[in-house]
Amino acid sequence: MKFISILSIGILFSLSGFAQEEKLINEAWKGFSDPQIFGSGFTHKLNDLPLEGNVDLGNRAWSGDYWSAKKGSINYRWNAPTKIGYKLVSPSKAEAQKMTEAELATLAPSEKLDLLMSRYDYPLVREVDGVATPTASIWAGICHGWSPATLYHNEPAPKLLTNAEGVKVPFGSGDIKALISYYYAFHHDAGSDQMGLRCFFGPWTGGAAARGCQEDLNAGAFHIVLANKVGLQKEGFVMDMDRYREVWNHPIIGYKSTVVANNLQPSRDAATTAVKEIRVKTVITHADGSAPTWGTVIGTDNQKTGTQEYTYRLELNNEGKIVGGTWESAKRPDFIWNVPRATEFSGLFTALPVLLND
Template sequence: MHTYAPFEPIPLKPCKPFPPKQNASGEVVSTSPFAAEDAATHAYSAGRDQVRTSMLQKGGATRAAIEANDDPRKLADTFKYDSLPAIEAAGLRTAKLAVQPWSGDYWATASGGLGNRYAGCGGMGGGWDMNYEYIRTHPSKVILNSGSEVWVNELSPAEKYDALVGDAAETLTRMSWLDGKKYFDVHKEVPGWFGICHGWAPAAFMFPRPAKSVKLLTPNKQTLTFYPCEIKALASLLWARSNPTTRFIGGRCNVEKPTIDPATGRVITLYNPYIAADYGTDQPLEPGQPRPGETEVSLSTETWSEDGTTGREGGRPTQSQCFDTNPGAWHLAVINQIGVSKRSMIMDASFDYQVWNQPLLGYQYTYFNPQTLKQTEKLAEATTTKAAFTSDIFKKYRSPKVVSFVGIVMRVTYMGENGNSQEHTDTPDNDSVVNVDYYYDLELDAAGKIIGGEWYSNSHPDFLWTPPKDGRAVSRYEALATDVWATGKPMPDSWRAAAAKASADMTPLAAIVEYMVKLAQ
């Protein structure tokens, strides 16, 4: 039965050829901070699961991680539409946020997190141990006392923050490096994909874009320049390390190897007009080449054996708890959050190593008929009744309330990570904007309401979350930061004391980050 229920993500599989991602210019890109080989490892799955569990636990004190449900009404700020005709009448088959979330970096733990001197330090690079040794033998105190503005500018965001608050113990820097030490001491390496993408993603739309660099004074009145990417870094760390309230749908699959229904592993060809538009109409076709936009879609994966033979394996998981976010829940969530509420949300796709906590910018979708597989812009032509849907490979999993079906091709536009640089300004033109396409059908009841659906490919979002509109990430010590920080002056002593305490939690003081962001407008 496919109504909204506690669906969970399926463990990652290696060697899955995911649909290509395109940037805003239609070029195929990869914004992943790690490679496909990483996604095949147990450490990757465990690390990702740890982050996701943390998000589930932050959803509210009364909600346990295993009780995450799949109701889009609990995610969207305003839930208004639950049927395709109503969505279409409202003009919400396409929507894009007016204010673009900003791209940032995940500040790899292997490079010291915010302790990474990303700019100009040729001695950094390689593994965690090499990076840490470089920092240890080139201490920030010496650089700060050198009188060289160039050298001081090249300090890490954490080192600048510690200097700003007058923390001689360099607590935030030290904690940033210790965060990787616990992994290195056990495994002799720190996975390159460990970082704070789960902090960058909400910060990217919960904080305004830091548009320019700011200059602030240390307690001894030394001027420090914080570049936009460094202010973003502190904002991202604040959201990653504090305990903000979040709303979510989706969860985790506790079955190591879910049972798969091989009968659902078919391969079909669908026409995707967005891919066709990316290709262009002036490109000549080679003999036998399919027309632009035709793409193969499947829940199964191509396999190879040592003797050169090929086959396919995979399909729909049979355990309901491993089905992921239902396509109906996904569709209603994205329309009501992006289209109606006009605010971003964050998607995570376990099957897709390139999509891990990405803030959404927009969407657009077209229809196809699930029986004929013909793409159309007309809802009526895309609708097939239960009786007419004779080719339904998911028949035994359908809701008993389903009356008709509609196929959907949705192009989702999300924000990708970008690199760090000492640019004094930042604009949306500097962002990494990425497109990905999802294929699914929707189940409709007698009233035409969306009550469920089935995914047609493994690449799809399965965990969605967002802070509430008025959400704020804070440390445990904000109340200690009394007095007013006057413009052009060092911060008050009460702020410094509070910041040092918060740094022991590897959390910057929210009051300081918010002050920086305000100055950077």
């Protein structure tokens, strides 16, 4: 459904320092759309870039829930007969020691991690209460956490772990996915690399506001990153696939480009060094969301992927290097971004590594 892969309201990503200023360069992109934001040493020559590629996935790019803020985020008791996400009455130590594994399995992901860490005051549950709200938009959630988590970490399998008081806490795969996604969303303070600016307007606004959401992610710069990261380096990144206000974050895991027109004359706004343009159709493959499950989803019908098609023009200089581009399709990405992989977990998430399959 439309709201499965969405960035939480108010979550913005800062640009790296050099990306905040427009560069005095011949290429058609501005500083906030320069491929250097994603790394140095990228190949810009079109003939040296593969027209298709896929990420080396292994056991990654698993489908997961977006943990709707409207439903309570990871306070949502998804595995209970009565599914609630607010006003939880979490068990005391004495109550937890008397509960069966089946009863404990119905608790929310946040409650289970608190129990595993013998935190019977439930600090994570209380924190999540401050993030979730019943008045949130239906698309608000933590897919800005799920997207990097699924790119970096193997799909977690169900686990039964015992806390210091002997309480055996059962975790389903969906519980662990919720916790690692929440960690990346709110506790992974490592900065981000972002190309393009977030649009805060909808297509219904029209005029200059909507037009301002069209070209801040240059099509040529986008193609350079896509072909280098996915095609050459076999690494994914995260993309907001909707060009307007709502943010649809998905992890990009593959692409296939087709040149549909060659030797086009440079556009009026092309880079000053452009000598010709080509028209490209690119089909992006991304991991998609699915409802939480107790077992793993890779290899089952609950593992979801999707595609999106974009058409754009690439501007080439006399060396065949991409120096700019223009979007032609009505659909186009808003921005692309990455964060580093989390290697250490502390605070409320100190016990998280024992739940992962890394």
